[in-house]
Amino acid sequence: MCYNEVSVMSFIYDLNLNYGGAGVFEVLSSIFKYILMTVIYLFIYAVIRLIYLDIRSVNAQGKGAGKNTPYLKLINRRENLNFKVEETYGLEGNIVIGRSDKNDIFIKDPYISGTHARFTQREDQFFLEDLGSTNGTLINGEQIGSRPVSLKDGDKIHIGQLDFLFVKKSK
Amino acid sequence: MLKLLGLKQPVVLIVLTDIIAFILLYYYKKPADHYILLTGLLVISLIITTYFIIVKRRLGDEYLFLIVSMLVSMGFAMIYRLDKYMGSRQVVWFAAGIILFFLSYTFFLKIKILEKLMLYYIVVSVLLFGATLVLGQSIKGSTNWIFIGGYSFQPSEVIKIIFVFTLACFFKRSDQVIFGSIRLGFEKLGRLYRLAFMSVSFMFMGFLVLQREWGTTLLLFLIYISLLYVLDNNTVFFLINTAAAAAGGVAGALFVNHIKVRIDIWLNPWADIAGKGYQVTQSLFAMGSGGFFGTGIGMGRPDLIPEAGTDFIFAAICEEMGIFGGAAVVLLYFILTYRGIKIALSVKDVFIKTVALGLTCMFGFQTFIIIGGVIKLIPLTGITLPFISYGGSSLTTSFIALGILQAISQISSEGERSEEIAGE
Amino acid sequence: MRENKRIIHVLVAICLLFFALIAYLTYFEVFIKGDILSNSYNRRLWQREEEVTRGRIYDCSGVLLADSVKTGSKPERIYPYGRLYSHVIGYNSITYGKALLEAAFNDYLLDIKGRNSIFKFKDRLDERKEYGYDLHLTIDHRLQELARELIGSRNGAVVAMNPKTGEILAMVSKPDFDPNNKSLNQKWEDLVESEDHPFLPRATQGLYTPGSTFKTVVSAAAIENGMKDIKFEDKGTVTIDGKKIRNTNGKAYGTIDLTRALAVSSNVAFSQIGVKLGNEGLHSLAERIGMGKEIPFDIHVNKSRFPYGEMGKTDMAAVGMGQGKMLVTPLHMAMLTSSIANKGVMMKPILVRYTANREGLREKEWKPSRLYYTMSSLTAYRLRKMMEEVVKNGTGKNAAIKGISVAGKTGTAENELTADSKDKQHAWFIAFAPADDPEIAVAVVLEYSGSTGGKLAAPIARDIIKDWLAR
Numbered sequence A: 001m002c003y004n005e006v007s008v009m010s011f012i013y014d015l016n017l018n019y020g021g022a023g024v025f026e027v028l029s030s031i032f033k034y035i036l037m038t039v040i041y042l043f044i045y046a047v048i049r050l051i052y053l054d055i056r057s058v059n060a061q062g063k064g065a066g067k068n069t070p071y072l073k074l075i076n077r078r079e080n081l082n083f084k085v086e087e088t089y090g091l092e093g094n095i096v097i098g099r100s101d102k103n104d105i106f107i108k109d110p111y112i113s114g115t116h117a118r119f120t121q122r123e124d125q126f127f128l129e130d131l132g133s134t135n136g137t138l139i140n141g142e143q144i145g146s147r148p149v150s151l152k153d154g155d156k157i158h159i160g161q162l163d164f165l166f167v168k169k170s171k
Numbered sequence B: 001m002l003k004l005l006g007l008k009q010p011v012v013l014i015v016l017t018d019i020i021a022f023i024l025l026y027y028y029k030k031p032a033d034h035y036i037l038l039t040g041l042l043v044i045s046l047i048i049t050t051y052f053i054i055v056k057r058r059l060g061d062e063y064l065f066l067i068v069s070m071l072v073s074m075g076f077a078m079i080y081r082l083d084k085y086m087g088s089r090q091v092v093w094f095a096a097g098i099i100l101f102f103l104s105y106t107f108f109l110k111i112k113i114l115e116k117l118m119l120y121y122i123v124v125s126v127l128l129f130g131a132t133l134v135l136g137q138s139i140k141g142s143t144n145w146i147f148i149g150g151y152s153f154q155p156s157e158v159i160k161i162i163f164v165f166t167l168a169c170f171f172k173r174s175d176q177v178i179f180g181s182i183r184l185g186f187e188k189l190g191r192l193y194r195l196a197f198m199s200v201s202f203m204f205m206g207f208l209v210l211q212r213e214w215g216t217t218l219l220l221f222l223i224y225i226s227l228l229y230v231l232d233n234n235t236v237f238f239l240i241n242t243a244a245a246a247a248g249g250v251a252g253a254l255f256v257n258h259i260k261v262r263i264d265i266w267l268n269p270w271a272d273i274a275g276k277g278y279q280v281t282q283s284l285f286a287m288g289s290g291g292f293f294g295t296g297i298g299m300g301r302p303d304l305i306p307e308a309g310t311d312f313i314f315a316a317i318c319e320e321m322g323i324f325g326g327a328a329v330v331l332l333y334f335i336l337t338y339r340g341i342k343i344a345l346s347v348k349d350v351f352i353k354t355v356a357l358g359l360t361c362m363f364g365f366q367t368f369i370i371i372g373g374v375i376k377l378i379p380l381t382g383i384t385l386p387f388i389s390y391g392g393s394s395l396t397t398s399f400i401a402l403g404i405l406q407a408i409s410q411i412s413s414e415g416e417r418s419e420e421i422a423g424e
Numbered sequence C: 001m002r003e004n005k006r007i008i009h010v011l012v013a014i015c016l017l018f019f020a021l022i023a024y025l026t027y028f029e030v031f032i033k034g035d036i037l038s039n040s041y042n043r044r045l046w047q048r049e050e051e052v053t054r055g056r057i058y059d060c061s062g063v064l065l066a067d068s069v070k071t072g073s074k075p076e077r078i079y080p081y082g083r084l085y086s087h088v089i090g091y092n093s094i095t096y097g098k099a100l101l102e103a104a105f106n107d108y109l110l111d112i113k114g115r116n117s118i119f120k121f122k123d124r125l126d127e128r129k130e131y132g133y134d135l136h137l138t139i140d141h142r143l144q145e146l147a148r149e150l151i152g153s154r155n156g157a158v159v160a161m162n163p164k165t166g167e168i169l170a171m172v173s174k175p176d177f178d179p180n181n182k183s184l185n186q187k188w189e190d191l192v193e194s195e196d197h198p199f200l201p202r203a204t205q206g207l208y209t210p211g212s213t214f215k216t217v218v219s220a221a222a223i224e225n226g227m228k229d230i231k232f233e234d235k236g237t238v239t240i241d242g243k244k245i246r247n248t249n250g251k252a253y254g255t256i257d258l259t260r261a262l263a264v265s266s267n268v269a270f271s272q273i274g275v276k277l278g279n280e281g282l283h284s285l286a287e288r289i290g291m292g293k294e295i296p297f298d299i300h301v302n303k304s305r306f307p308y309g310e311m312g313k314t315d316m317a318a319v320g321m322g323q324g325k326m327l328v329t330p331l332h333m334a335m336l337t338s339s340i341a342n343k344g345v346m347m348k349p350i351l352v353r354y355t356a357n358r359e360g361l362r363e364k365e366w367k368p369s370r371l372y373y374t375m376s377s378l379t380a381y382r383l384r385k386m387m388e389e390v391v392k393n394g395t396g397k398n399a400a401i402k403g404i405s406v407a408g409k410t411g412t413a414e415n416e417l418t419a420d421s422k423d424k425q426h427a428w429f430i431a432f433a434p435a436d437d438p439e440i441a442v443a444v445v446l447e448y449s450g451s452t453g454g455k456l457a458a459p460i461a462r463d464i465i466k467d468w469l470a471r
Helices: A002-018 A021-065 B010-028 B034-056 B063-082 B084-110 B118-135 B155-172 B192-210 B214-231 B235-255 B257-267 B278-290 B313-346 B350-374 B392-422 C002-036 C044-051 C100-104 C112-116 C118-126 C141-151 C181-193 C211-224 C258-264 C267-289 C313-321 C330-341 C377-393 C453-469
Strands: A071-074 A088-090 A095-098 A117-122 A125-130 A137-139 A142-144 A149-151 A156-159 A162-167 B137-139 B142-148 B151-153 B176-179 B182-184 C064-071 C074-078 C134-137 C156-161 C168-174 C231-234 C237-240 C243-246 C254-257 C345-347 C352-356 C362-365 C370-373 C407-413 C426-433 C440-446
Touching: A021 B010, A021 B063, A021 B313, A125 A137, A125 A142, B010 B034, B010 B063, B034 B063, B034 B084, B063 B084, B063 B313, B063 B392, B084 B392, B118 B142, B118 B155, B118 B176, B118 B192, B151 B392, B155 B192, B155 B214, B155 B350, B155 B392, B192 B214, B192 B235, B214 B235, B214 B257, B214 B350, B214 C002, B235 B257, B278 B313, B278 C002, B313 B350, B313 B392, B313 C002, B350 B392, B350 C002, C044 C074, C141 C156, C141 C168, C141 C453, C156 C330, C156 C453, C211 C258, C211 C267, C211 C313, C211 C330, C211 C377, C211 C407, C211 C426, C211 C453, C231 C267, C237 C267, C237 C313, C243 C267, C243 C313, C254 C258, C258 C267, C258 C377, C267 C313, C330 C345, C330 C377, C330 C426, C330 C440, C377 C407, C407 C453, C426 C453, C440 C453
Parallel strands: none
Antiparallel strands: A071 A088, A071 A162, A095 A117, A117 A125, A125 A149, A137 A142, A137 A156, A156 A162, B137 B142, B142 B151, B176 B182, C064 C074, C134 C352, C156 C168, C156 C440, C231 C254, C237 C243, C345 C370, C352 C362, C407 C426, C426 C440
8 A cells, every 4th residue: 555655646746856947737637637527526525425314314213102012122332333223113014124224124244144133024924034145143042944833022133243132012 | 346346335436536636636737746635634534534443333324424425526626626725724723623523413412401502603603703793704794704813714604503502592492591490481471483484594694795795695584484484383474574685685686786796797707707797607608618527637627616625615516526516515405405404304202304305495595596606596695615625714614513413313223223122 | 382483484585586596597597698798898808819829811812812820829810801891700809899800700710619728738838839720711812803893992792602502602792891900990980880780781781672583583472473474564654552753764665574584673563573472472572582580690690681570562563563662682683593503402501611720621611501492493494585575675784794694683772861862772682693603693782872782883793794794
């Protein structure tokens, strides 16, 4: 890394000495103005994207804001984690959980696979199935497969480094 | 591919922007100025350090500082290009701003009685106004500067923030501290409450009118009316205020010569290109010369624009970074405003909510007023573009306001967490 | 919470404000900026002048017409022939801006495109001596001088062009002015306020009633509408729609055919032809010859006007004679004349032949190109024969040259002043020669001359043609 930086710098310094003057600068400026604009707009895009993803995950969590919807409650201490994760995630309908942004719930835990597991809802019952994850999904310490396993209130779910409590209040 | 280069991370993009800008600046003037590269390094380190402090220590919203640093970087590029010394001074103010940012953050979180200090706010403001009127020097038509030992300082910048706090106190209606344990309760005012509210607010604006700071007056009014709209339920009162302001505005336009002149040159600056219309027309020439991508940094003539480093810096940006550059600036301010509003939405306490909303409105409206004036969408007024314009007072007070906003974002996310733990 | 809803309203309001900013920026960039950038207070225009030596301007044979000299750091534009080219080249002044060719070809003269092109960065790295491109005009300096001498102290214009290529050989407008900076700075106020309007380039922007010269194209229309063998009983006057129309001096010509009618410029005959052509025929004629159309040229040309809707008989009669509300520029008339000379093909007028760098290497060339057909080549042939007759036996005798067959037409145009006072007509003459293989076409107009085209304008055309053909 350092070596590359040094050689780039000396190249630039060299350019300045040998050609000097307005010529180099104009060329640089004319080319860079396009690059600069691209970088700035990439930045704006990146920020907007991150904000949008934030909102989406809040909504996914917020969906479960109703009093009777089941939710996942994080057991780990957030301060010990390097990545962003919410305290609760509401569950409604089909929810895919994984590391990729494309999921309904995404958590940037390196031990969580791209698409890790899926929650499904049938009438009043919730089920969990593993989607072929590298490190597996555990319910109450037992690894589950691709066959959906039904969940009951108080079940402990282990995904990646995280432990969740499945909370479902009865009516 | 983008992921590999880390280009999805905004922080990396800002660093890249600064690298490009500072390389260009390095080559810009002969002989090549090595100090510029050092300064560039300093700026980049400041940005990276502050950003990581905010993220790692979970100090609230991470986007606020990101957006502001991009704005500041674009400002640096232009200011340095215009004048090396102006540029280095701006960097110093930037560093000071960051310190103040953290200070005001801590201050706002720790000190709880801010909502009770309204009378102090008013007294301080009046003293500042008084000092300006007495000691102040008139520069470019408005009496707004105080010189202390070689440094100039604009009290109106600080007063904007105090104004927001004052209004917030009014809406919160806590008992106000007078001295020691003597309190002033809002119930005592009874029906005079509204009257007091209006008088205090218009007093602030009145002082600015006396100083001929039309821009700041308009800004305060917009903040005032927005807060009124959101927090007050009395439609009649709202209408009375709007009408009063409209009347004042019209009267000003008709009778006050300075305002009449401003409106004339807004409508047709070409009539007096060499005289009163000079600033606006030079600004328009600059904007037109850039095209969509700009002429490239150092390739245009923003030095021909009067006040290019301060009020008209947006025109300089449009000349050398193009219309796309100008649009990028507007977009960035928009995202900043959006974040501020989101923060305001997410807190429950009226005082804090109002402060957040007020400061966000301050950033948003101020940006609109100055950019609008520079591009001739609305009449020109003399206020700065926050974070971009050169100026110690402007930059530092903007960072103080940002620190407060940051603190409020922290309060809001803590509040969320405590909600979750309590379980619905 | 109710407040939260309203906070969103505030957000929307601010969003709209920001959107207005971006919208206005875009609107400005697309629509407004073009108009204001050339304002002389925009000092960016002059930055280039200081970095680059402005290109020279030459006539077709290499005579230097404009040069740039650096006095100290400030560049100065020198026009060795001063007034002669004031309405062709224009001027280049820091205070007053740029005009005509200096303005239209500014990008070439300062090589602005070269500067900004990324592809030329290798040149820029070398930081070579900076020159703009030189312009080489189609104008022939000797002819230009002669034309101006011939107009003398009168006001008006002379346009001479090559009918086959469209090249402008001479273009003189009077009154003129001295475009050198010193003189311009001294005399600006007077020039601007003068009632003579010396800044108006008559050749390209002066609008005049064409008068009897228009009868040429009316004849063409008549021929193409089956009237080539028409005959008239010319008793000196005729009444159309209650109005009496007279020949010049009321002269009666007896029984005349189309050729004779043109030769003597019979108002009686042509007013009736106008009525016979009718509304459609005349509008179609106007369309074909380019009335109201933009003329593409190196400098701005005013559009000729044919401001008629549904025409009454009086209008048709007037148009038939070349009077009425029509207005044409001298350049347009020269182009029309050229099209008759060129078998009905109107060529695009060219003023700048090519640009070249200091070493003489041509950078860009403008080749002759066709604009449109004003008439069929057979009609053009017939009309040519008629115009030869005008010079041989008609009103254009003053344009005759020994040994050369000249085709022409006189014109004496009534205008807004002739209603009240005598001797204010415009005197026109159009001509081309040699008639069977034309090398030059000329249009001459003398404003408010107080005489006929045959008397005053024809000799000017004759001398120009004579000089050109003698070379």
